[in-house]
Amino acid sequence: MNLLPLAAALASALVVLVGVYGLYLTLSQTRVPVDDPVEAPVRTKSDETFFLHRITEAIGRPFSRSVLASLSTKQRRSIAARIEAAGRPDGLTAERYVQRKIGEVTIYGTLALLVLVSDSSPLLALFAVAFMGLTDLNLYVQTQERADQVQTQLPDFLDVLAVTVSAGMSFRAAVGRVAASMPGVLSDEFTIALRQMELGISRREAFDSLRRRNRNDSLSKFVTAIQQAEELGAPLSDTLVNISRDMRRADAQYMRRKAQQLNPRVTMVTAVTLLPGLLILIVGSMFLGTEVNLGTILGG
Structure with a gap:
């Protein structure tokens, strides 16, 4: 498999990410103090946020207010209800949710598009698109x-x-x-x-x-x-x-319903892990028992 198109797609995605983050720094006019004494910061819940969520929030922050204002009242209430049902993880708010969604669409959507344009594996593009629902999956869990x-x-x-x-x-x-x-x-x-x-x-x-x-x-x-x-x-x-x-x-x-829901999952995991080994054992025993010359079958 030629990895050059994939490497070019990843490099292009990195350039887009750096460019968007630079635009955010320019719009927010962020300044880094160099003369102040360094003190140990107090960790908050936002400091423990998953690093991918922090990146997507930083990218979507300049555009979140305009996108949030374009949403209908019903959509904003739906977002707020889902956040409340999840217990406001990491102090999540509707505005931060919109920031994450903007960042996810920007990063993973661009990456999926570049992968498709570079004629790489469509599976990689589908995998990148799946990451666009990372925040929703986290809320559901x-x-x-x-x-x-x-x-x-x-x-x-x-x-x-x-x-x-x-x-x-x-x-x-x-x-x-x-x-x-x-x-x-x-x-x-x-x-x-x-x-x-x-x-x-x-x-x-x-x-x-x-x-x-x-x-x-x-x-x-x-x-x-x-x-x-x-x-x-x-x-x-x-x-x-x-x-x-x-x-x-x-x-x-x-609890009984939860146990019943786990039965199919346990069966599937057992089948996936044990079935290949059992097939290899059975087929191998058949070949060894019949003394078949594998070299002749494989053309050796």
Whole structure:
């Protein structure tokens, strides 16, 4: 395979990348201080961002505001909902999401086009195009992991919450106490809801927002049950005990569904890893057992 066209395509892509980054530095008028004493910077969540995301954000930053302004209200809400469902990984915002998408289209789209123009392997171009969805894939994975964590933590959280409310503590104070004593994704979400209520938002609106941020059926059922108990005047402690019991059964069913989804994957991995070795062993044993002259078959 002639690697010269591929090398030329990669070099061209690097030139485009350097040119776009230079344009960004020119537009942002970035200055590098040389006389200031060097101090150890404080690491933040943005410093731990995947390096490819940092590169795409830097490329897309000069154009993000104009692209974001061109999006409709529905599209901006959809982006914000997906980011919230993923738990705002690395402090991601809608503007930073747009920056990443612009950078991904610029880098990987240009690379795929150069690979196709240089008559290289179309598989490499397809691989480059697949990287254009890196941010969306990351959000999807984070959303699924967050839903699993919420599903796992919810039964224990509700058990402790039911005991705390039964002890005579108010619902809002009990939620705050349990959230402080059981750190995790679910505690963070309830803490946000409590802060919203402290700012004047009603309990119904705060819990509706909690339900929208987390795409989890069990949590949605919990919010619905709490709202119905509040409207009907049912004892909150008994309601929490019943919800906790239902969540235990729902969690068991959820884990069984997850195990059933893993069975085909395990079967596929087993087939891919064991089948070639078994075929080689069977065919080799047949040739050795029949004493066939391989040199004659292969024309040796």
